Amino acid sequence: MSAQETIKSAIDSNNVMLFMKGTPIFPQCGFSSTVVQILDYLGVEFGAMNVLEDPEIRQGIKDFSQWPTVPQLYVKGEFVGGCDIVKDMFEQGELREFLIDQGIEMSAEAR
Secondary structure, eight states: OOHHHHHHHHHHHOSEEEEESBOSSSBSSHHHHHHHHHHHHHTOOOEEEEGGGOHHHHHHHHHHHTOOSSOEEEETTEEEEOHHHHHHHHHHTHHHHHHHHTTOOOOGGGO
16 A cells, blocks of 8 residues: 555544654654644544654555645644644634534543
């Protein structure tokens, strides 16, 4: 499977998908850690792919989204953005509303 096929399959298989440096348990950059913390705070289940494990995926996700940096968050197949966008949306309350609109389950406290 090509890097593009692997990326598309991951996005299609997960309602919320995060391409990140490291893993949700052990993020390997502050930006990835921030997005994981936001998703965890909201109680959102998400898939994650460590781009550091495969240089083709690391470059492939940038090509796929036409976005130059990682992390990258996808919801229901739609590219949401990187750390700054996700953080801004969260702080403005827009991320919670967007996830609700997309039918994404969150913890009761986050609603």
